[in-house]
Amino acid sequence: MPERPLAVAMSGGVDSSVVAGMLQARGENVIGLTMQLWNQRRLPEIQSDKSTGRCCSLDDVYDARAVAQHLGIPYYVVNFERDFEDQVVRPFVDEYLAGRTPIPCTLCNNFIKFDRFLDMAEGVGADRIATGHYAQIRWNPDSGRWEMLRSVDRTKDQTYFLFGLKQDQLARSMFPLGAMEKSAVRELARELGIPTATKPDSQEICFVPNGDYAGFIDAYFREQGIAPREVAGELVTAAGQVIGEHAGVHHFTVGQRRGLRVAAGEPLYVISTDSASRRVTVGRDQELLSDRAHASGVNWISIAAPTEPVRAEVKIRNKHAAAPATLLPTSVADRVEIRFDQAQRAVTPGQGAVFYSDNLVLGGGWIE
Amino acid sequence: MLPVMTEVYGNASSIHYFGQTARKMLDASRMQVAALLRADSQEIVFTSGGTEADNLAIFGLTGGTGGHVITTTFEHPAVLAAAGQLDHTLVPVDGRGIVDPDRIQSALRPETKVISVMHANNEVGTIQPIAEIARIAAEAGVALHSDGVQAAGKIPVSVADLGVELYSISGHKIGAPKGIGVLYVRKGTALQPRTFGGRHERERRAGTENVAGAVALGRAAQWIAENGDAENRRQGVLRDRLEQSILDRIPDTRVNGAGAARVPNTTNIRFDGIDSDALLIALDLKGFAVSSGAACSSGAPEPSHVLLAMGLNRLEARSSIRFSLGRSNTVEQVDALVGALVDSVTHLRKLAPSYA
Numbered sequence: 001m002p003e004r005p006l007a008v009a010m011s012g013g014v015d016s017s018v019v020a021g022m023l024q025a026r027g028e029n030v031i032g033l034t035m036q037l038w039n040q041r042r043l044p045e046i047q048s049d050k051s052t053g054r055c056c057s058l059d060d061v062y063d064a065r066a067v068a069q070h071l072g073i074p075y076y077v078v079n080f081e082r083d084f085e086d087q088v089v090r091p092f093v094d095e096y097l098a099g100r101t102p103i104p105c106t107l108c109n110n111f112i113k114f115d116r117f118l119d120m121a122e123g124v125g126a127d128r129i130a131t132g133h134y135a136q137i138r139w140n141p142d143s144g145r146w147e148m149l150r151s152v153d154r155t156k157d158q159t160y161f162l163f164g165l166k167q168d169q170l171a172r173s174m175f176p177l178g179a180m181e182k183s184a185v186r187e188l189a190r191e192l193g194i195p196t197a198t199k200p201d202s203q204e205i206c207f208v209p210n211g212d213y214a215g216f217i218d219a220y221f222r223e224q225g226i227a228p229r230e231v232a233g234e235l236v237t238a239a240g241q242v243i244g245e246h247a248g249v250h251h252f253t254v255g256q257r258r259g260l261r262v263a264a265g266e267p268l269y270v271i272s273t274d275s276a277s278r279r280v281t282v283g284r285d286q287e288l289l290s291d292r293a294h295a296s297g298v299n300w301i302s303i304a305a306p307t308e309p310v311r312a313e314v315k316i317r318n319k320h321a322a323a324p325a326t327l328l329p330t331s332v333a334d335r336v337e338i339r340f341d342q343a344q345r346a347v348t349p350g351q352g353a354v355f356y357s358d359n360l361v362l363g364g365g366w367i368e
Numbered sequence: 369m370l371p372v373m374t375e376v377y378g379n380a381s382s383i384h385y386f387g388q389t390a391r392k393m394l395d396a397s398r399m400q401v402a403a404l405l406r407a408d409s410q411e412i413v414f415t416s417g418g419t420e421a422d423n424l425a426i427f428g429l430t431g432g433t434g435g436h437v438i439t440t441t442f443e444h445p446a447v448l449a450a451a452g453q454l455d456h457t458l459v460p461v462d463g464r465g466i467v468d469p470d471r472i473q474s475a476l477r478p479e480t481k482v483i484s485v486m487h488a489n490n491e492v493g494t495i496q497p498i499a500e501i502a503r504i505a506a507e508a509g510v511a512l513h514s515d516g517v518q519a520a521g522k523i524p525v526s527v528a529d530l531g532v533e534l535y536s537i538s539g540h541k542i543g544a545p546k547g548i549g550v551l552y553v554r555k556g557t558a559l560q561p562r563t564f565g566g567r568h569e570r571e572r573r574a575g576t577e578n579v580a581g582a583v584a585l586g587r588a589a590q591w592i593a594e595n596g597d598a599e600n601r602r603q604g605v606l607r608d609r610l611e612q613s614i615l616d617r618i619p620d621t622r623v624n625g626a627g628a629a630r631v632p633n634t635t636n637i638r639f640d641g642i643d644s645d646a647l648l649i650a651l652d653l654k655g656f657a658v659s660s661g662a663a664c665s666s667g668a669p670e671p672s673h674v675l676l677a678m679g680l681n682r683l684e685a686r687s688s689i690r691f692s693l694g695r696s697n698t699v700e701q702v703d704a705l706v707g708a709l710v711d712s713v714t715h716l717r718k719l720a721p722s723y724a
Contacts, residue, residue: 031649074652074653076645079670119719120646123716124653125650
């Protein structure tokens, strides 16, 4: 058995279970760790029997433990609930209330999985970690950089959520599923006899049941004993005409059509939200188009920070087909101007802008 | 225990021969356990373990009518959670992990039905002034329960000298298997059953007795009667060696509960700058099973409520490790553990930004 253990982040799902199983079969000295991130018994009023596929429930811990026992690897649960709340949940709530549309999964990757977890693994003697993410990492000896690539199974690619990873984090991380089709992963799960082989994939943000962000935020404030802020406000057109009222900016995201509750001759969409004036601006579809955006907090992965304009395909939300654009450095080191070749619909503040060159992830930042 | 499970298959409540054999073994065990506590065998109620014994004590004295419970901030969850179901007062403990009997006295109310104070704390091992509290309870006419799960078998216990009405013990803490425990109930104590459907255990605990478990518990009590003093002295020497070696060889360490009388097998040590989760995983991977607090069903440890109750902050509580020694531990194992600790603590402190 190799001396240095390798820590696998096990969620109880199929993907991370297969990672543990395949690395063990490869002869690695695998230890399984499950991160307890959120107590699913909190906020009982927003839980329902139908909410499934969420992480960190007791069932998931049981599943992960059962897989570890099946494989015969050491297994532990580590409690990062406090870090998760400070680094992921509160920023998520604050972002929504500030009228932006956050991506908690990216914060979790940046501050929990590839930070706290990496530290914990190193602390217990594991110098590398492996996760079930669909993405690929490779070393480029010419540039002297760790590169990230989209997964072979393009439908499962998770690089959009991984743009914050720094070189030293990539150096110590492994994504063994990045080179596999999901069907092959399920097949391998059956071959390895993994007890959770038929478990459905998780789809939602783990701590928000049924995708009801506004309901989560309201329940969280009630739990924290924070008086509900005065969040209700007006629906206005771009010209400033008041056409209705709303229950709070956190109920809206740019491009949203449902829930506006105003009668108009043509479909109306959320164009922007402003938390200070508590105004939600609505308009026609074409008003959602913009041909440029700014990204801040940019992290460069496969290339060093450029000093000249760079051509790239830019993805502005997870389900977006990356659009050709030119990236222009600005006077601020980690801030980039994005000029799209063709105007894009619903460029949403708070979401990530991730830069690709074909399959290569150049880097990414937060849309302002 | 094995013949009891395979050959003595009778139900101890049955009248027939097989049942009588089981009954005879059960009653012999009852006497052995009674001897361990210097009690009368009629005062021994077999339960499924320490948790049920603690619950039976608290609800058995308050059941139906309710009433006020006094207990301490650093009890086992079996007591804390039970008291939490009722009107209750939590009395604080001091920095050494000792309850001040005067604080119990001031918490008394006319409607107080039971005081519950553990004999020895499960995480730090500190021994509580039960006899003093018993005098206060007796004067007030309130029943005293003590959770003796961590004390019985480790220090001499006499329920009469302690002056308690109720006393819990757990099988797996004294060498018997998991799934058996005892509540001592002093004669004349008005304890109501909390399970219904049979007249077992003198109508104090309905449910067919776990004969095999009870027999094993009796044997364990017998073993302690014969060997306990010597074994506890041996473990005390090992514990002191472990503690002193850690304090000598690893800087910035201290014993939680130092300065208090403690049971001989337990020590709880704070290692400044380390995360106890990481340390206990690192030690487990090296073959040393230690704990950062109490064992927890989800397996995801929270900072110990015992250490927080003793005035440690969250960071200090999360830097603490509990070591429990047992009959199979040797001096060589203790020395190897200290070596592993030196390595792991050094490694973890190198990674810790907060430890300079």
